[in-house]
Amino acid sequence: MSQILGVKFNDYGQVYYFGSGPFVVREGQHVIVKTDQGMGLGKVILVRQAPKEGSGEDEDGHKVIYRLANDKDMEAVAENEVLSRDAFKFCRACISSHKLGMKLVDVEVFFDRSKMVFYFTAPGRIDFRELIKDLVKEYRTRIELRQIGVRHETQMLGAIGNCGQMCCCRRFMRKFVPVTIKMAKEQNLFLNPTKISGICGRLLCCLSFEQKGYEEFHGMCPRVGKKYQTSLGTVKVLRSNFFKKSLSLLDENFEEQEVSIDEWNEIVNKPPSDEAKAEAKARVAAPKGRRGGRHPVPAGAASGKGGKQPAQPEQNAEPVTEAKQVRDERKRRPRKDVPRKADGPEQAAAGSDEGDDAKSKRARRPRRRRRRPPKK
Secondary structure, three states: OOOEEEOOOOOOOEEEEEOOOOOOOOOOOOOEEEOOOOOEEEEEEEEEEEEOOOOOOOOOOOOOOOOEHHHHHHHHHHHHHHHHHHHHHHHHHHHHOOOOOOOEEEEEEEOEEEOOEEEEEEEOOOOOOHHHHHHHHHOOOEEEEEEOOHHHHHHHOOOOOOOOOOOHHHHOOOOOOOHHEEEEEEEEOOOHHHHOOOOOOOOOHHOOOOOHHHHHHHHHHHOOOEEEEEOOOOEEEEEOOOHHHHHHHHOOOEEEEEEEEEHHHHOOOOOOHHHHHHHHHHHHOOOOOOHHHOOOOHHHHOOOOOOOOOOOOOOOOOOHHHHHHHHHHHHHHHOOOOOOOOHHHHHHHOOHHHHHHHHHHHHOOOOOOOOOOOOO
C-alpha cells in the first residue's frame, strides 16, 4: 500500500508531502526528491497511509519520491554544509569591501550544487550587482540573493524568548500570521513595547494564539462602562475577567459585586427583586442632611423650655460711631447709574439705558489694526 510522506528540507522549513511509490519508508529516514529547483534531500517526519482506491476521500496529486538516500548522499550533504560556511565568510568579506548596508543571515547550498541562495536583511533596496559578480566568479554556479524580514531572520538563527523557551517561529511555527496592537488591547495587556515585543522587535506571535478565545469571551460579555437593568437593580459593568469568566458590577449602593457569565445571563433584563425594591425605598425615605455635613437643629433645642432664646449682642462687635453709621447708610442707599454727558435734553433723559447700550456696543466693537507706514 502506498504511503504519504511529510518531508522537511531543513529544521525551520515547511512540510511538503510526497508519495512513497514502490518504496517502504519509515519515519526519520532521508529521501531524494525532485523539486522545481532540482534534486533535494529531505527528512521524513510524517508517514500516513494513502486512502484506498474507490473510497470517498479526495486524493491529492502528490509527487513520488525519487529514491531513498544512501551513505554517499549523506557525505555530499556534509560537504555542502562545509561549502555553505565557507561561502558565508567569503560573502561577508565581499560585503565589507563593497561597503553595502546589508546583513548576511544564512547561505543555502542545494543538494546537487545547482544553486546557492544567500539570505540577507537590509533597511532598504541594495545594489548588489557587483557582489553577485564576485560570487559567480568564485563558485561558478547559479547565485540568488534573497532579502528577508526580521521575523524570518529570527526563525533561521533561533533565539530564546521572554518566556525562557525557544522562539515559537523556530520551534514549530512555519507560517507567520499578522499580529496587530488591537489584539494586545483586547487582551488587556500593558502597551509597553518591551513587554509585548519579541526578540525580532515585532509584536509577539503568541498574541495570535489566544485571540480567538478572547473574541468569543468578549462576544458573551456586555459592554464595559454601560449601565444595565437587572434583578439586582441598575448596575454598571466595570470590567471583565477572561481567566475567571466573570464580570465586576457596581450596584446602586456603590458596592462592587463579581458574577459569572452564567449568573449575568440569568439576572440581566429582568425586573428588580423585592429585596432590591425595599433597599431602594429605604434609601429614598432616608432624611438628607445639609451641605457640609451639618444636621438640622430642632426648634426647641436652643432654649431649655422650648421657647426662642433672645438674641444677645456679640462680644467682639465694633462700637457704633458716627463714621460707621455713614458707611452703613451708603451701603443701604440704592445705586444710581450716572448717565454720560449728552449733547441735548433727549439724550440726557435716556439715562442709564443708553449708558448700558453704549458699553455693550464698545465691547462688541472689533479692534482696529494699526496702519503700517508706507514704504519709501
